[in-house]
Each structure stands twice: as structure tokens, then as C-alpha cells.
Amino acid sequence: MIELKSVNKVYDDGFQALKNINLTFDEGKINVLIGPSGCGKTTTMKLLNRLVDHTDGTILVEGKDIQEMNPIQLRRQMGYVIQSIGLFPHMTIYDNVATVPKLLRWNKSKIDETVHRLLNLVNLEPETFKKRYPSELSGGQQQRIGVIRALAAEPDIILMDEPFSALDPISREQLQDELTHLQAEINKTIVFVTHDMDEAIKIADQIILMKDGEVVQKGSPHELLTEPKNDFVKEFIGTERLQKAETLPLVREMMNQDFVSTYVSESIDEALNKLINHNLTQLPVINNKQYAGFVTIKDLLKGSEETVSNVINTDQKTLKPSDEASQAMRLLKEQELNEVTVLTDQNEIAGVVNYKDISEALQNYYEKQQGVV
Incomplete structure (x- = not known):
């Protein structure tokens, strides 16, 4: 479980990016941070693996204060997927996926098994793809590798910073589907940043809508669609989406x-x-x-x-x-x-x-x- 308690972030120039954030990311769920540009969603996510340190407040991961943890060790416990994919171009797909397991000194047979299993998990045949280089793959295939590389060390938490936004619409929709199918098998705690409301509604178990460094509303997609808290929420979601969701049946x-x-x-x-x-x-x-x-x-x-x-x-x-x-x-x-x-x-x-x-x-x-x- 990830908990943020009274968390603030003030940059050196005096800009306050986050204001008294109290938030719990649901364990084993896809938690989507969304909001307009500059709302604090990416900053919130980067606090979790200490790419950015918060000014005050407390962040707990599995009950432990992350300020008391070694940042390198903390990051190795979390998967991280970014918009630009970030694969190492000079390394094969096998070596890209195996990067963190090698740093953790896993034995070769365990690494081999992990790489093969993960490639199969995203429908990329291991013998065909593991010896290729990133430049030989399509954008969608590269992003699949980015996702499974984040899974390779078997972390409980995966951070995903607008991972599909640079892809064409068809590839993006395919990867959204693939992520939800994958999550059904791996059951990780995923923190996913996006600016796309349709993407959030499609993949999220919990949506956290932010504005000006504050959490405006959080809940399931259905809760936001049927019980928007204020005019900002209504405007951000959009009239058409709200009308479609008004009477959609629940379980x-x-x-x-x-x-x-x-x-x-x-x-x-x-x-x-x-x-x-x-x-x-x-x-x-x-x-x-x-x-x-x-x-x-x-x-x-x-x-x-x-x-x-x-x-x-x-x-x-x-x-x-x-x-x-x-x-x-x-x-x-x-x-x-x-x-x-x-x-x-x-x-x-x-x-x-x-x-x-x-x-x-x-x-x-x-x-x-x-x-x-």
C-alpha cells in the first residue's frame, strides 16, 4: 500500500506544486492520476520513487517512510515506464528486459525464464524477439518491452508516466487493452499518469483528479461519472461522457x-x-x-x-x-x-x-x- 499524508512540494523558486495531499493508492489496482497540465500529477508520481523529494509530510510504502529508504534500493523495488519508452538502443531486447535482474545478481537460468515468460505475456515470441534491437521493433512493440522491463524484477509497484501518449490511436488502444489483461494476471499496484479522460475511464480502478496541486475528487470511474463533485470535475469529464454514464447499471x-x-x-x-x-x-x-x-x-x-x-x-x-x-x-x-x-x-x-x-x-x-x- 502507498499512502501520502499531508504531503507538500515547494520548489526552490517558491512554486508550490503540491498542497496538503492525503491519498491512498489502492493495492493491486490501477490508480490513475489525471488533470490539466501543471496540476501536480507527474510530481506526485515522481515523489513515490524519490526522483523528486517532497518538502514535508509523510509518504509510506508498505508502512515504511520512503525518506528512511535508500533511493536506489527504493527504485529497484518499483517498475517505471515512461512516455519515451527509454529502451537502451545498443542492447538487445533480452538485455533490456534483463537489466534490473542482472543488477540484482539473479542467476542466468532465472533471468532466462523471466525474460521468456514476460515476452510471452505480451504476445512477443521469445525466440523471434529476444535477439532483436529496439530499432527493429514498431513503436507499440517497443512500449510492450518497456512495460515488461518494468515487471522483470517482480516489483509490487509499477509507475507509468503517460506511457502510451506518443503512440498512434490504434496502438494506444491495443496497449490499454493489453494492460488491463496483464493486470488481471500480475495484480500489481499501478500508478498511471495520463491527461486522457477516456484512457482513465477505460483502465482505472481508481481515478485521482487533480487541479492546482490538490486532489479535487477520487473514486472509481463510475463514481466520478455519476457523482461529479463540482463544476470543474463536470467540465473536465465532459458533458457527453456524463450523459452516457447517468444510468449505466452496476453489478x-x-x-x-x-x-x-x-x-x-x-x-x-x-x-x-x-x-x-x-x-x-x-x-x-x-x-x-x-x-x-x-x-x-x-x-x-x-x-x-x-x-x-x-x-x-x-x-x-x-x-x-x-x-x-x-x-x-x-x-x-x-x-x-x-x-x-x-x-x-x-x-x-x-x-x-x-x-x-x-x-x-x-x-x-x-x-x-x-x-x-
Whole structure:
């Protein structure tokens, strides 16, 4: 977790770039800093890896004051992706990606495995691309390398400073899609600076809108679109975007609360019967009223364990009732499952969402928009 407490930044010429910033970047989420030029978004991000030091206040990373940390060590714990990509032109793609692991003295086999895995992660075939040089790649391919180079040392935090803004619109949209797909797998805390509201709405879990060195509003894309705090927020987002978002359904409006589940203490046969009788492919698992994970038919059939507790999967991402329809669709697509579980803040199951639920909710929404109902 990253926390900024009463943070100010005053430059030597007396200009105050940041004014009493109190902010938490959500762990394992894409946090987007946005605002007009000179609002302080890039300065805020650069404080996190001490490319710029704050004047007063406290910045905590995983509970540690960064002023008490060695700046070099701090930066090696964070990935950093910039607009100009910044690949070393005289080094191969392999050596570019392996830069920080080599500084950390990883052994060659671990570096080889990491480079190959990351290239595959962004759909660049390792044997084809690892021996090439940056000049032999397109702009979009170079930026993909910039992203995975930031991931190579397995940092928990990735800083991204307008990484896609120099690309053509098609490449930019492709990389936005790729980033959201990638995040579903790597689950990092990402701080992403942009000036593009459409980009922020598309990729963000949390948007932080800034003006004149202050945070004006923060929240999910849906919260900013449906509950803009003041006229500046409305103007920055734009009338057309606000109108489109006025009645877009949330997960709570489309989830099925009449769901079938199993319990950790139930037998494999009992869980299988539930799946078969209800024509399902997976079941959420409950342990003392708390969500414990899920099981699929494949899980239940693969072993001879007596109870569900021995075959639980915990790698499926879940939703909150306040999440948007687009987030539900994204998780369904990325995880290649038929439904996603919706959890309360108390980690209890509120319901489940599947493609049919979302399609019906969106159909009702568009019919209302067109005056059909």
C-alpha cells in the first residue's frame, strides 16, 4: 500500500506544486492520476520513487517512510515506464528486459525464464524477439518491452508516466487493452499518469483528479461519472461522457442473489450433484459464512479427496456490488469462466454474475435510453 499524508512540494523558486495531499493508492489496482497540465500529477508520481523529494509530510510504502529508504534500493523495488519508452538502443531486447535482474545478481537460468515468460505475456515470441534491437521493433512493440522491463524484477509497484501518449490511436488502444489483461494476471499496484479522460475511464480502478496541486475528487470511474463533485470535475469529464454514464447499471443491479454454493465440509459427491442438477460448471465455496474460493467440475473430478476443502481454487478475481458492468465483462472474459462471484466488504457472497445477467441488464439500459420501455 502507498499512502501520502499531508504531503507538500515547494520548489526552490517558491512554486508550490503540491498542497496538503492525503491519498491512498489502492493495492493491486490501477490508480490513475489525471488533470490539466501543471496540476501536480507527474510530481506526485515522481515523489513515490524519490526522483523528486517532497518538502514535508509523510509518504509510506508498505508502512515504511520512503525518506528512511535508500533511493536506489527504493527504485529497484518499483517498475517505471515512461512516455519515451527509454529502451537502451545498443542492447538487445533480452538485455533490456534483463537489466534490473542482472543488477540484482539473479542467476542466468532465472533471468532466462523471466525474460521468456514476460515476452510471452505480451504476445512477443521469445525466440523471434529476444535477439532483436529496439530499432527493429514498431513503436507499440517497443512500449510492450518497456512495460515488461518494468515487471522483470517482480516489483509490487509499477509507475507509468503517460506511457502510451506518443503512440498512434490504434496502438494506444491495443496497449490499454493489453494492460488491463496483464493486470488481471500480475495484480500489481499501478500508478498511471495520463491527461486522457477516456484512457482513465477505460483502465482505472481508481481515478485521482487533480487541479492546482490538490486532489479535487477520487473514486472509481463510475463514481466520478455519476457523482461529479463540482463544476470543474463536470467540465473536465465532459458533458457527453456524463450523459452516457447517468444510468449505466452496476453489478448490484444485475447480480443473481439466488445462487447455488457449496461448503468446505461438503463431500465431493454432494458438490458434484449440485453442479450437475443445476447445470453449472463452477460453485463458490463458503467457510463460516465467508467466501473461501470456488470449485469446478474439473477440480472435483481430478482427485479422490473426501471433502470440498481439499480442492478449492483461490485464484479467481471477484467483484463488489459497486463495480461497473464493464469490470464484470472484463473479468468474465479474462478468466474464461462462466460467472464471477460478488462479495460484500465483509467477504460474504452477495451474489454471482454471468454473461446472461449482464446482457439482460445492458439490454434494459439501452431500451430505456432509446425510449422503448
